[in-house]
Amino acid sequence: MHKNSIWITGCNGKMGSELMKLLKGNTDYRVVGTSLDVDVTDEHAVEQAIDLYMPQIVINCAGVSDAAYCEKHQLEAYKVNALGARNLAMASRRKNARIIHFSSDDVFSGEHNRPKTEFDNPTPRTVYGKSKLAGENFVRELNPKHLIIRSSWVYGLEEKAESPSGFYQQVIDHGLKGEAFTAPIDVIGTPTSVLELGRFFMKILKSNEYGIFHASCEGGCTRYGYARAVLELNGLDTNLVSETLQEKDGLLVSTQLENLMMKMTGIYEMPQWKDAMRAYVEQNRIGGK
Numbered sequence: 435m436h437k438n439s440i441w442i443t444g445c446n447g448k449m450g451s452e453l454m455k456l457l458k459g460n461t462d463y464r465v466v467g468t469s470l471d472v473d474v475t476d477e478h479a480v481e482q483a484i485d486l487y488m489p490q491i492v493i494n495c496a497g498v499s500d501a502a503y504c505e506k507h508q509l510e511a512y513k514v515n516a517l518g519a520r521n522l523a524m525a526s527r528r529k530n531a532r533i534i535h536f537s538s539d540d541v542f543s544g545e546h547n548r549p550k551t552e553f554d555n556p557t558p559r560t561v562y563g564k565s566k567l568a569g570e571n572f573v574r575e576l577n578p579k580h581l582i583i584r585s586s587w588v589y590g591l592e593e594k595a596e597s598p599s600g601f602y603q604q605v606i607d608h609g610l611k612g613e614a615f616t617a618p619i620d621v622i623g624t625p626t627s628v629l630e631l632g633r634f635f636m637k638i639l640k641s642n643e644y645g646i647f648h649a650s651c652e653g654g655c656t657r658y659g660y661a662r663a664v665l666e667l668n669g670l671d672t673n674l675v676s677e678t679l680q681e682k683d684g685l686l687v688s689t690q691l692e693n694l695m696m697k698m699t700g701i702y703e704m705p706q707w708k709d710a711m712r713a714y715v716e717q718n719r720i721g722g723k
């Protein structure tokens with residue numbers, strides 16, 4: 435049995451593919467990635483896979499992360515985000531393996547315009563947020579060797595523009611086509627580069643930390659501010675985006691996270707979101723102006 439054997443689920447997604455890249459090039463680890471070939475909602479398939487791969491660490495990047503899709507497909511959302519997490523938590527516990535589970539800022543309702551710490555009580559209001567919290571709870575209850583990483587507005591290379599969670603890529607597409615579009619000014623969060631999340635992840639992977647960690651870039655902005663920054667930093671026309679309101683009741687929704695555990699343990703320091711985006715753009719230049 436290899437000392438640092440890792441199984442990554444959801445390995446073709448934004449997070450999963452970045453972690454595969456980071457870990458495959460690292461000789462300290464032997465990594466196997468699965469996607470829909472091991473359906474995490476199928477308890478038997480998960481049990482078979484863990485017997486085959488014998489990992490010391492299971493990293494769960496499988497999920498349904500499109501919030502609007504989750505509203506319309508509640509059963510599927512809970513099946514993948516909650517039951518899938520449960521199956522992986524049970525299987526990893528049976529093998530005495532550590533589980534690292536990716537979760538979301540959407541476990542918070544968005545009320546109160548202040549960043550939420552790991553010690554704030556989650557009160558999700560969407561199906562996506564509720565299903566992610568249910569997944570977290572299964573992981574916490576079923577495997578004591580757990581690490582739950584909550585992040586927000588993650589953008590990265592494997593982003594699909596057709597998915598609403600692929601906001602960064604949608605903005606690029608509008609910019610390249612010269613198409614006008616709108617973005618909300620009443621929704622606040624923190625764009626987080628998958629590169630920074632990956633760097634934090636490598637630090638925590640090598641540590642003995644357990645529990646819940648928030649991991650988003652520092653600072654925050656509206657969706658509109660996010661869109662403007664993507665256009666500006668990629669040399670595209672910032673006038674293409676105009677302001678809109680998303681919430682019907684006039685409330686401000688803020689799911690900004692405070693990385694309190696990260697700061698207390700000193701494990702990593704996340705950069706300001708716009709600095710991280712600038713660095714991401716440098717690495718992934720598109721053909722703007």
Ligand SMILES: NC(=O)c1ccc[n+]([C@@H]2O[C@H](COP(=O)([O-])OP(=O)(O)OC[C@H]3O[C@@H](n4cnc5c(N)ncnc54)[C@H](OP(=O)(O)O)[C@@H]3O)[C@@H](O)[C@H]2O)c1
Pocket residue numbers: 443444445446447448449450468469470471472473474475494495496497498499514518536537538539566584585586587588589592599
């Ligand atoms: N993106 C964000 O802004 C963000 C922020 C915070 C937290 N998260 C969480 O982080 C995790 C990873 O996010 P991501 O952005 O990498 O998502 P993603 O790009 O949508 O990737 C999710 C992956 O899970 C796979 N998957 C879906 N159903 C599955 C099933 N039943 N069995 C096995 N694999 C399945 C998908 O496969 P297909 O592509 O083939 O469907 C996809 O490769 C998710 O749990 C998400 O909730 C994401």
